[in-house]
Amino acid sequence: MAANPSVLITGASTGIGATYADRFARRGHDLVLVARDRRRMEALATRLRQESGVAVDIIQADLTEAADLAVVETRLRDDTRIGILINNAGTALGGSFIEQSTDDVARLVALNTTAMLRLASAVAPRFVQAGEGAIINIGSVVGLAPEFAMTVYGATKAFALFLSQGLSVELGPKGVYVQAVLPAATRTEIWEHAGADVNTMTGVMEVDELVDAALAGFDRREPVTIPPLPDVEQWNAFQAARQAMLPNTGQEHAAARYRTAV
Numbered sequence: 015m016a017a018n019p020s021v022l023i024t025g026a027s028t029g030i031g032a033t034y035a036d037r038f039a040r041r042g043h044d045l046v047l048v049a050r051d052r053r054r055m056e057a058l059a060t061r062l063r064q065e066s067g068v069a070v071d072i073i074q075a076d077l078t079e080a081a082d083l084a085v086v087e088t089r090l091r092d093d094t095r096i097g098i099l100i101n102n103a104g105t106a107l108g109g110s111f112i113e114q115s116t117d118d119v120a121r122l123v124a125l126n127t128t129a130m131l132r133l134a135s136a137v138a139p140r141f142v143q144a145g146e147g148a149i150i151n152i153g154s155v156v157g158l159a160p161e162f163a164m165t166v167y168g169a170t171k172a173f174a175l176f177l178s179q180g181l182s183v184e185l186g187p188k189g190v191y192v193q194a195v196l197p198a199a200t201r202t203e204i205w206e207h208a209g210a211d212v213n214t215m216t217g218v219m220e221v222d223e224l225v226d227a228a229l230a231g232f233d234r235r236e237p238v239t240i241p242p243l244p245d246v247e248q249w250n251a252f253q254a255a256r257q258a259m260l261p262n263t264g265q266e267h268a269a270a271r272y273r274t275a276v
Contacts, residue, residue, distance in 0.1 A: 019097025077129035126170035
């Protein structure tokens with residue numbers, strides 16, 4: 015794999031994806047941009063070619079459509095120049111669970127989980143064979159917080175975290191780095207999809223700061239990067255508490271509190 019491998023970024027026309035494209039172009043990486051909006055990708059590609067001198071390919075694709083997804087999967091399998099996959103494409107829905115239509119929820123799950131899974135699955139065998147490569151999955155702190163009442167969106171982000179952690183366990187020893195990035199509220203167009211006005215909100219991080227922090231975690235090879243979290247020991251304690259439970263779950267009999275007196 016090249017010293018500066020190509021980077022394939024989904025959801026690359028705007029927001030977090032476009033900023034990742036800018037940052038990796040500045041680092042000298044050629045790019046493959048994937049999104050539905052060709053016009054925006056072409057404008058971004060033109061700017062990055064001029065400013066950084068990198069090669070930029072564009073794949074117009076709706077990752078909720080099987081045929082479009084298959085095109086990106088094939089590119090990941092076959093293009094040995096691609097050494098970094100950024101699974102950034104995602105969306106959100108407004109309203110409560112009972113207000114959201116089943117079809118809308120299904121499309122959300124298809125984009126936020128199935129596309130991420132299929133693209134990682136397409137590229138991971140090649141990365142393992144090469145003994146190197148990186149997969150960045152964009153999750154969210156919402157995946158840690160059912161209390162936020164974003165049930166399906168949060169569930170997809172919990173999936174992104176678990177998938178990333180599981181892949182780290184499996185692929186890390188084989189040379190493949192997997193990073194989960196968990197933003198909190200970030201100034202992107204996803205809020206429009208959820209029917210919210212981000213300009214009326216407080217505590218919203220700018221995209222540039224979010225991506226630069228995520229890349230600091232990438233450079234340190236953190237398995238999980240949470241840019242807004244001030245105290246990493248809170249995350250470490252959370253992980254330690256979870257891991258402390260695991261030996262106690264493999265019991266032959268139900269715990270005493272569940273046994274019915276005869």
